[in-house]
Structure formats: structure tokens, C-alpha cells
Amino acid sequence: MPTTPALRMTHISKTYGTGSSQVQALRDVSLSIERGTLTLILGPSGSGKSTFLTIAGGLQTPDSGEISIDGQPMKALSKRAQDRLRLENIGFILQGHDLVPYLTVMEQFQLVDRVKPKGNISKNELLQLLKDLGVDQLANSLPRDMSGGQQQRVAIARALYTKPSLVLADEPTSALDSHSVEVVGELLQSVAHSQNTAMVVVTHDTRLVTLADDVYDMEDGVLTHRAR
Numbered sequence: 001m002p003t004t005p006a007l008r009m010t011h012i013s014k015t016y017g018t019g020s021s022q023v024q025a026l027r028d029v030s031l032s033i034e035r036g037t038l039t040l041i042l043g044p045s046g047s048g049k050s051t052f053l054t055i056a057g058g059l060q061t062p063d064s065g066e067i068s069i070d071g072q073p074m075k076a077l078s079k080r081a082q083d084r085l086r087l088e089n090i091g092f093i094l095q096g097h098d099l100v101p102y103l104t105v106m107e108q109f110q111l112v113d114r115v116k117p118k119g120n121i122s123k124n125e126l127l128q129l130l131k132d133l134g135v136d137q138l139a140n141s142l143p144r145d146m147s148g149g150q151q152q153r154v155a156i157a158r159a160l161y162t163k164p165s166l167v168l169a170d171e172p173t174s175a176l177d178s179h180s181v182e183v184v185g186e187l188l189q190s191v192a193h194s195q196n197t198a199m200v201v202v203t204h205d206t207r208l209v210t211l212a213d214d215v216y217d218m219e220d221g222v223l224t225h226r227a228r
């Protein structure tokens with residue numbers, strides 16, 4: 001029996017601006033992503049990676065095309081149901097890591113518990129996850145007292161905290177040294193495989209290619225599957 005893809009996009013296009021300042025950020029993008037896989041979308045700056053990711057997660061609407069998350073067409077859902085689906089099913093790691101500035105690392109997770117009290121990983125699993133990411137010593141630290149790479153790793157833990165079926169990660173290794181890239185890359189791969197998560201990483205970091213199950217290239221808004 002065919003499985004339901006965690007993410008399915010069909011004929012997605014997106015243009016910003018009007019007239020001479022018009023930019024076509026995505027051109028007829030279609031893809032299907034299964035759970036239990038790490039997918040890499042590689043492209044240079046300005047190629048449309050963040051646009052792709054925010055549209056995939058319903059944070060922005062496309063001009064045309066369809067998106068389904070775990071088999072549910074986004075368009076068919078009310079705004080409220082879309083918010084719920086996003087909260088329950090998707091973990092975001094956005095460019096700029098968006099930690100709450102006045103909350104400590106532990107409080108970032110307590111905040112998630114308030115919004116989504118059920119189905120998250122346990123306290124012990126969280127401590128192990130922070131340890132795996134090398135940020136367990138920072139439990140009581142505020143973002144401003146942490147390096148960019150440390151904040152990035154906490155943001156990764158926060159995205160995985162809710163046990164999402166789909167993780168959408170925008171340049172999750174941009175602030176990391178090469179050792180941490182390896183650690184984080186292997187963690188994302190291991191979570192994808194062991195927890196049956198669809199892990200989608202957009203990046204220009206080619207160091208992750210060897211870990212990926214599937215690789216796409218993004219160039220000027222055109223997505224191409226890479227033969228391997």
C-alpha cells in the first residue's frame with residue numbers, strides 16, 4: 001500500500017512584487033516527501049529556498065498550486081485548522097533561529113508546552129537531545145548569552161521537541177563549525193530514520209549531501225531532483 005507523503009507540493013509558483021521589480025521566486029515546483037527520510041534542497045542565495053520552505057509550511061501562500069501535509073490539502077482547511085495542523089505536525093527551524101529573547105533555554109520548551117501540552121518528548125528525552133546537540137550546559141542561559149551556533153542548536157531541539165511528522169529546516173547549520181555540522185547532520189538523519197520523520201533541509205551547505213536520502217537542486221526558483 002502506498003504511504004501518504006508528509007509533504008506534497010504540486011505546481012507551486014510564487015512571485016514577489018510587481019512590474020519591473022517583479023521576482024519569480026518559485027516556478028512550478030512539485031515534489032513529494034515521505035516520512036523516514038532526510039531530504040536536502042541545495043541552492044545558492046536568492047534561489048528561492050526560504051520561499052519554498054515557508055510556503056511548504058503554510059507560513060506564506062503560493063500564487064498557484066496545491067500543498068498537502070500528511071494527506072490533508074491545506075486549501076480545504078479553515079485558518080484555524082491550518083494553524084492546528086502546523087502546530088501538531090510541523091517543526092520549523094527558521095533562518096535566524098527565532099528563540100524568544102527573554103526566555104532561558106528550558107523556558108523555551110515550557111512555552112511550547114503551554115501552546116501544545118500533549119505529545120511532546122519527555123523531560124529525560126529533552127535532556128538527552130540537548131546533550132546530543134552539546135547544549136545541555138546551557139539550560140538556564142538566555143539567548144543573548146549564547147553563540148549563534150548554540151542558539152541554532154537549541155532551535156533545532158525546539159523543532160524536534162513536539163515530535164513532528166515533518167521538519168522544515170532553513171539553513172540549520174549556517175552558524176556551526178564543521179564538527180557541529182557533522183553532529184547536527186547525523187542527529188537529523190538519525191531522527192528522520194528512527195522516528196519516521198520527514199526531515200527537509202534547505203541549505204547551501206554541501207557538507208550534508210552524504211547524509212541525505214534524497215537531494216534536490218534549487219536554481220532561480222526551479223527545483224530539480226538530483227540523480228545519485
Ligand SMILES: Nc1ncnc2c1ncn2[C@@H]1O[C@H](COP(=O)(O)OP(=O)(O)OP(=O)(O)O)[C@@H](O)[C@H]1O
Binds near residue numbers: 051
Ligand atoms: N518578501 C519579499 N519581497 C520581495 N522579494 C522577495 C521577498 N522574499 C524573497 N524575495 C526574493 O525572492 C527570491 C528568493 O528569495 P529567498 O529568500 O526564497 O531565497 P533563499 O534561497 O532563501 O536565499 P538565502 O540563501 O539568501 O536565504 C530572491 O530574489 C529574493 O530577493
Ligand SMILES: [Mg+2]
Binds near residue numbers: 051
Ligand atoms: Mg533563505
